[in-house]
Amino acid sequence: MVKKFIDRLRGVERDVIQAPEDGDAPFYAAQGGEIEFFQAAYDERLPVMLKGPTGCGKTRFLEHVAHKLGRPLVTVSCHEDLTSSDLVGRFLLQGEETVWQDGPLTKAVKEGAICYLDEIVEARTDTTVVIHPLTDHRRQLPLDKKGQIIDAHEDFMLVISYNPGYQTVLKDLKPSTKQRFVAYNFDYPSEAVEREIVAKESEGLDGELLDKLVAAGRQARNLKDHGLDEVTSTRALVYAGQLIHAGMAPLEACRAAMVAPITDDPELSEALMEIMRTHF
Ligand code: ADP
Helix, strand or coil: CHHHHHHHHCCCCCEEEECCCCCCCCCCCCCCCHHHHHHHHHHCCCCEEEECCCCCCHHHHHHHHHHHHCCCEEEEECCCCCCHHHHHEEEEEECCEEEEEECHHHHHHHHCCEEEEECHHHCCHHHHHHHHHHHCCCCEEEEHHHCEEEECCCCCEEEEEECHHHCCCCCCCCHHHHCCCEEEECCCCCHHHHHHHHHHHCCCCCHHHHHHHHHHHHHHHHHHHCCCCCCCCHHHHHHHHHHHHCCCCHHHHHHHHHHCCCCCCHHHHHHHHHHHHHHC
């Protein structure tokens, strides 16, 4: 049954389609009231915007709530070449015939999945036009090329992510698009929650090493206004925890997970490593 569902949905590269599975929901440590927020939005089938920096848990959150709700999750990582046809579908030549192939959004709309458009601001602007009729009372998806309008399945839900730190005057969602969503502000979690996450995700790091790692990562975050585009994310902390757990020396693990990926600048790297050295 699950396999059939995946086969039906499959077809477009880059998209991750997760059918509802048995067993426990993916681990997610709540930051605040986001689970209650999402449940209420889902009950009303309101389109949702998850705001926050990269690596702070937005995707994991959605995987968790989709599992709890028993809904399949269709994730599309948006990029600058992504067009509305990539989302909606297109006619393809198969032998002598032209056949229509649904895109991931159309599949989600038909099957009643949760469709997650990750970083939608990266996509071409025509993509925002196709989602508009899905975000209001119409809940419809126009397939212009096919001359067809589809009514969304009653369980369909649209979720987008949005990183306020990345936006520029040239690249931002239009206010008319933003106000179609209800939004939740995510941020890096509190120290206690972040500790819990790193312990769980690194599968065993604990005690003093864990305390030091989390403290170092959080202190490194303070360098945000010193020329770093990205600060140490919870994801980076998890990676460092995993490397340490795998036996790497803590300082080298910090360099590999929390310093080298975010800057090429020797002075900034040194400043970050200095912070790491005060802890290890
Ligand atoms: P985002 O979508 O915001 O870029 P992710 O959801 O991919 O971030 O989070 C990156 C990683 O950090 C996850 O794979 C997970 O290991 C960890 N993580 C971050 N926040 C949480 C959380 N609240 N609960 C559990 N894991 C988390």
